[in-house]
Amino acid sequence: MDQTSVSNRKYVHRLLSKNASTDEILIITSYDYFLQKYDLKLLRGIYREIILVPHTADDDYLINYTVRPLLDKFEKVHLVTNPHYDKRNKVIYELVIRKNKSIRITTVYDFCEKNLKKVYIPDDISELNPNITDMPAFGKRVRYPKKIIDVSVSIILFTLTLPLWILSYFRIKFQSPGPVFYYQERVGMDNKSFKCIKFRSMALDAESNGATFSKKNDSRTFSYGSFMRMSRIDELPQIINIFKRDLSLIGPRPERQVFTETFDELIPYYNSRHAIKPGITGYAQVMYSYGAGVFDARHKLMYDLYYIKNWSLYLELKIILLTAVVIFGKRGR
Template sequence: MSNTYVSEKRYIHRLLSKNSVSEEVLIVTSYDYFLQKYDLALLLKKYKEIILIPHSSDDDYLLNHTVRPMLDKFEKIHLVTNPQYDRRNRVIYELVVRKNKSIRINTVYDFCEKILKKVYIPDDVSEINPNLLSLPSFGKRVRYPKKIIDVCISIILFLCTFPLWILSYFRIKMQSPGPIFYYQERVGMNNEAFKCIKFRSMRLDAEQNGASFSKKNDSRTFSYGSFMRQTRIDELPQLINIFRRDLSLIGPRPERQVFTETFDETIPYYNMRHNIKPGITGYAQVMYSYGAGVFDARHKLMYDLYYIKNWSLYLELKIILLTAVVILRKRGR
């Protein structure tokens, strides 16, 4: 990503592109937490400059002493607004129009879905995303092709990876005596619990201090366990879950109830991800880097809900291809 990062006085953050051929400038007036490195890299190919205006307790100073002189430099502006900051948006719009400059406006809700290919999840549980007033479960038009893909690819994967099952059996036995498989209760479709099956990659005492998120380069794994996690070999037994109809090949990652209960309370629309079957892999898993906790769960939810809302055969196959790339590059968690 060829750009420079500049902090503008007290509030404004600017990203300057060196490669964009466009003269248009992007101004985001809503809180910018929904943007990650991948998004910024994409946007810097489309815009000459990106200006992020985060939350402020002093909008008058921000608009009059920072934004107003900045607008004099730009002729074409793409303004991304959030209805929460209606006054701020009106002031910027009036400043631009008064100077006879070109402007186009999108809400942050539409901008996320159309440009970034994810759904905007508010930071505050009191904020409503009008694009998420309803999110139906998959109908027959989606369920049937997904079921065909699930069964066909699962059978092929099982036959092709059977030698890895045998190898993993002996390597686990050698390095960490105990059960080969690890059964963990996860939350599935309609909030129903099921037993998720994996090759055991951690020591038997991994959770003696209680449930916790797994981590990148987790110290609780043994040598072959760490390799399995990097290459996703530990996920292979979840093919059994697909045959049991607990899981789909593609879908939101199933989480443990102890975590989903917390996320339901702190992340708007989180429970909507349970409208469909969870998956071994998913859009969030290939688009968002490893992370744990509420912040990362919110970011992953943006991709999960986009997948549910905008499902297509093309998107399904794209996720399968991207998953293969992740595995080959050993970018597993």
């Protein structure tokens, strides 16, 4: 049975695995802020042991009394480095060489894209990722197949869900008097605003105290509204946005300007997600659990930028299938 142990909790975290496919040890020197449970599960199926090295001013103690003893058990070391902390990387590298171990070195930027299928977004606004350049809008090679998928899937989806539109209309009217549809200004491609259409799931005074992120078990929703949010029925009217060319089926989730302005100041490369049309669903939505705020927005951006940089028909269809799994598994956002 897999177990997680902590060696000197103040300094280094160790993850042990019995089901690893190699005897290699993985050392990550940028700590684990960019990792989530899915990533760790994936890595523990590959590496016998994982060492996550936190940011600390006491590198000498960290290396000599916590990392050094762990190296004696392994002949192969995979060191994932962050050039932003070059001194630490050099010390670990020299330590491994002195012990005559086999070592391969990968930057955290390459490691995230190749192994975790997401783009590393620095925790520090001053840190740059050399793998990220300006994100161009999709060219014809991408736009045309996406448009075919958008239109064909939207027509099929509207036809199949028409009874839900009718049911939702009457249930909303019965439980919460007021308009059935909710129009909210969102930021789209090239930072242009558009009116996002949804079935109303909250009371009319839901934002009387100002704009806030929605959350699980949101007290502002009425009974059927909660069900719509959990099953994503409330998103169905966004099919109209696809026909209006505001949205694509797959893309970064469109956010409100009051939030994007904050994220743009605090999260490196955040504005790059606006190089393409936002989507009803997307890679970030199916790969990252529910969350709100700067921390979660940074993690979701890692997936959004990977989607933009590495678009393929396979990835597009994979997201559609994973979205179905999320919906039928009732994993609300």
